[in-house]
Amino acid sequence: MNLEDFNPLSGKRVEILDEEGNLIGEELRPAVLTDEMVLELYDKMVMLRAADQQALTLQRAGRMGTYPPTLGQEAANIGSAAALETGDWLTPSFRETGAMILRGVPLKLIYLYWMGSEWGSHFPEGVNVLPICAPVSTQTLHGVGLAWAAKLKGERAVNLIYFGDGATSKGDFHEAMNFAGVFFTPNVFFCQNNQYSISVPRSQQTATPTLAQKAIGYGFPGLMVDGNDLLAVYAATQAAVSRAREGGGPILIEAQTYRLGPHTTADDPNRYRTPDEVKEREPFDPLRRVRIYLERKGLITDDIERERREGYEQMARGEAREAEAMISLNPDDLFDFHYSQMPPYLTWQKEYYHRILAAQREFDRG
Amino acid sequence: MAKLNLVEAINLALAEEMGRDERIIVLGEDVGRLGGVFRVTDGLQSQFGVNRVIDTPLAEAGIVGTALGLALGGLKPVVEIQFMGFLPPALDQIICHISRYRNRTRGRHTVPLVVRMPYGAGIHAPEHHSESIESILAHIPGIKVVIPSNPYDAKGLLISALRDPDPVMFLEPKRIYRAIRQEVPEGEYTVPLGTANIIRSGKSVTAVAWGAMVREVMRAAELVEPEGIAVEVIDLRSISPLDDDTIVQSIKKTGCGVIVHEACRTCGMAAEIIARINEKAFLSLAAPLERVTGFDTIPPLLKLEEHFLPDVFRISRAIRKIAQF
Ligand SMILES: Cc1ncc(C[n+]2csc(CCOP(=O)(O)OP(=O)(O)O)c2C)c(N)n1
Numbered sequence: 192m193n194l195e196d197f198n199p200l201s202g203k204r205v206e207i208l209d210e211e212g213n214l215i216g217e218e219l220r221p222a223v224l225t226d227e228m229v230l231e232l233y234d235k236m237v238m239l240r241a242a243d244q245q246a247l248t249l250q251r252a253g254r255m256g257t258y259p260p261t262l263g264q265e266a267a268n269i270g271s272a273a274a275l276e277t278g279d280w281l282t283p284s285f286r287e288t289g290a291m292i293l294r295g296v297p298l299k300l301i302y303l304y305w306m307g308s309e310w311g312s313h314f315p316e317g318v319n320v321l322p323i324c325a326p327v328s329t330q331t332l333h334g335v336g337l338a339w340a341a342k343l344k345g346e347r348a349v350n351l352i353y354f355g356d357g358a359t360s361k362g363d364f365h366e367a368m369n370f371a372g373v374f375f376t377p378n379v380f381f382c383q384n385n386q387y388s389i390s391v392p393r394s395q396q397t398a399t400p401t402l403a404q405k406a407i408g409y410g411f412p413g414l415m416v417d418g419n420d421l422l423a424v425y426a427a428t429q430a431a432v433s434r435a436r437e438g439g440g441p442i443l444i445e446a447q448t449y450r451l452g453p454h455t456t457a458d459d460p461n462r463y464r465t466p467d468e469v470k471e472r473e474p475f476d477p478l479r480r481v482r483i484y485l486e487r488k489g490l491i492t493d494d495i496e497r498e499r500r501e502g503y504e505q506m507a508r509g510e511a512r513e514a515e516a517m518i519s520l521n522p523d524d525l526f527d528f529h530y531s532q533m534p535p536y537l538t539w540q541k542e543y544y545h546r547i548l549a550a551q552r553e554f555d556r557g
Numbered sequence: 558m559a560k561l562n563l564v565e566a567i568n569l570a571l572a573e574e575m576g577r578d579e580r581i582i583v584l585g586e587d588v589g590r591l592g593g594v595f596r597v598t599d600g601l602q603s604q605f606g607v608n609r610v611i612d613t614p615l616a617e618a619g620i621v622g623t624a625l626g627l628a629l630g631g632l633k634p635v636v637e638i639q640f641m642g643f644l645p646p647a648l649d650q651i652i653c654h655i656s657r658y659r660n661r662t663r664g665r666h667t668v669p670l671v672v673r674m675p676y677g678a679g680i681h682a683p684e685h686h687s688e689s690i691e692s693i694l695a696h697i698p699g700i701k702v703v704i705p706s707n708p709y710d711a712k713g714l715l716i717s718a719l720r721d722p723d724p725v726m727f728l729e730p731k732r733i734y735r736a737i738r739q740e741v742p743e744g745e746y747t748v749p750l751g752t753a754n755i756i757r758s759g760k761s762v763t764a765v766a767w768g769a770m771v772r773e774v775m776r777a778a779e780l781v782e783p784e785g786i787a788v789e790v791i792d793l794r795s796i797s798p799l800d801d802d803t804i805v806q807s808i809k810k811t812g813c814g815v816i817v818h819e820a821c822r823t824c825g826m827a828a829e830i831i832a833r834i835n836e837k838a839f840l841s842l843a844a845p846l847e848r849v850t851g852f853d854t855i856p857p858l859l860k861l862e863e864h865f866l867p868d869v870f871r872i873s874r875a876i877r878k879i880a881q882f
Binding site: 256308325326328358361390391396397458463524529536547550 | 864870
């Protein structure tokens with residue numbers, strides 16, 4: 192794919208598969224993206240939806256804290272992360288459950304984090320994924336730094352950085368883009384433009400007609416992609432990642448998608464958008480078109496899909512149980528990880544708290 | 558008189574003052590259509606329009622920095638920061654500019670704005686949603702830092718803040734946003750900034766707190782009452798300026814003091830209060846001053862949260878310890 196063909200000011204965006212499952216941009220499809228691979232990625236989208244649904248169930252049952260669902264953004268999540276190679280890094284925001292799983296973060300850890308334990312950010316060795324980042328857009332700078340380190344050390348690792356449309360308003364984002372441009376770092380900035388930052392619509396977030404064009408101001412290209420089109424997201428990210436790896440410098444991808452659910456489980460979207468608006472977007476559900484495409488090819492049937500989905504639902508339940516079993520209620524956990532060596536005053540506080548707990552136990556016994 | 562919770566009382570204060578003073582504008586993330594993530598600004602946009610209740614882009618430094626300019630331009634901005642954990646980007650503007658304009662221009666320009674934000678732990682929120690870094694704000698010369706602990710005060714303090722010629726940081730203890738209902742009069746009344754309130758009198762021990770901790774301290778005071786310990790409870794209401802007179806007078810009566818806050822211990826407000834008592838009432842002390850605080854740790858995610866927050870047990874132990882010294 193020639194990325195320069197997609198100057199955002201031209202209004203063009205990368206599209207390969209339309210809503211009805213027709214190939215409309217076959218020439219943009221990379222050879223590696225075989226039908227088998229499409230099936231595999233579709234399967235991951237199904238998995239993500241099951242994982243998400245399980246999280247919502249857990250939250251409603253009081254077994255999980257606030258959770259940000261990915262509903263509607265599965266293609267953006269899965270298609271992009273799939274374009275990375277071993278050794279590359281992924282810098283998530285907080286709505287990248289699918290991308291994180293794809294890069295090797297166990298689902299149970301993501302659950303554990305949202306259940307309210309810091310152990311959920313303790314990823315296994317070799318998983319090149321930064322932790323979930325709650326303060327919006329601050330992670331973009333970390334992603335640039337990591338890519339910069341790879342460049343300085345002569346490594347070929349690329350860093351894919353995720354953020355939302357709201358994040359593009361924040362200073363850190365602009366500083367990150369500027370540094371990436373100046374130091375020509377191997378970064379792919381991946382904006383999941385889901386049209387809302389909590390209640391604020393995209394049109395009120397920034398006055399530019401596209402988010403992708405912001406890259407131009409920092410001296411590198413940006414491009415738009417249909418973020419609900421799995422094939423297009425994969426193709427664009429894959430091209431951007433290869434370009435960065437070959438020393439082509441940073442690039443910004445704006446994946447235009449739609450958040451079908453609430454911002455988080457604490458949010459009530461009916462206060463700022465109509466159910467009709469959401470209904471209108473349902474035909475654009477990213478799973479739907481891939482499913483039609485695969486069906487026509489005879490690669491998937493209702494039975495296969497149901498079986499797979501049930502398998503994933505079961506897997507998600509299992510992961511949730513494992514996460515719950517990992518929850519540490521040990522108060523030492525509060526103190527132990529702030530410094531490599533605990534300062535004396537903190538040691539005193541920890542001991543004091545043990546005395547308090549002992550006294551409380553005694554008091555409770557009467 | 559209606560019984561309101563803290564959220565409703567703040568909302569009422571904003572609505573009434575906006576009706577009285579058309580220079581007042583409310584701005585921040587999600588404050589308009591959504592009415593704020595905690596609904597504190599609910600209904601204000603439909604009442605006052607989109608030019609006075611403004612959904613801004615997501616950018617704390619941008620919101621607070623432009624609010625400074627709006628204030629210089631003759632408006633009275635009331636900014637909402639969604640959570641105190643997201644205040645840091647705006648600190649640059651607050652520390653470097655908002656707090657300094659009056660001094661820098663020798664009184665020629667002033668920045669009369671209010672920055673409101675929910676703060677504190679105890680609602681099982683995600684990371685960066687439980688911070689209480691109020692002592693960082695109290696450390697900055699040129700701004701005021703106000704923290705109500707009940708609906709009545711919240712309304713009266715906010716009206717004072719809105720009418721104050723200086724920048725005011727208005728911190729809302731979100732743990733008790735909906736936990737307390739109280740009679741809140743309609744119409745104008747004010748609670749002065751910088752004055753503490755003795756909400757329970759006693760002669761054995763002085764206990765000082767603010768925000769959500771006031772409730773915990775009151776419970777602890779009731780717990781030790783039958784043991785013959787009469788606790789005088791001071792709700793600070795403003796941590797800057799700090800009403801040390803009220804504290805010192807009380808210490809002179811009781812000879813003992815405990816200061817309670819949920820913020821981390823080191824360089825917390827308790828340290829400052831203890832220093833002032835030492836300066837002004839050292840010879841009245843019958844026991845070393847105690848503090849019950851959050852630990853010098855990051856406020857943990859929800860599974861360990863209860864261990865971080867000072868509770869009635871910890872507070873009552875400290876009270877007994879100094880009463881029996
Ligand atoms: C600095 C900062 N300010 C405010 C918040 C509260 N908040 C959390 S997510 C969010 C909206 C983010 O929108 P966007 O970047 O578009 O990502 P999306 O949630 O839509 O995926 C806000 C305002 C925050 N987390 N960080």
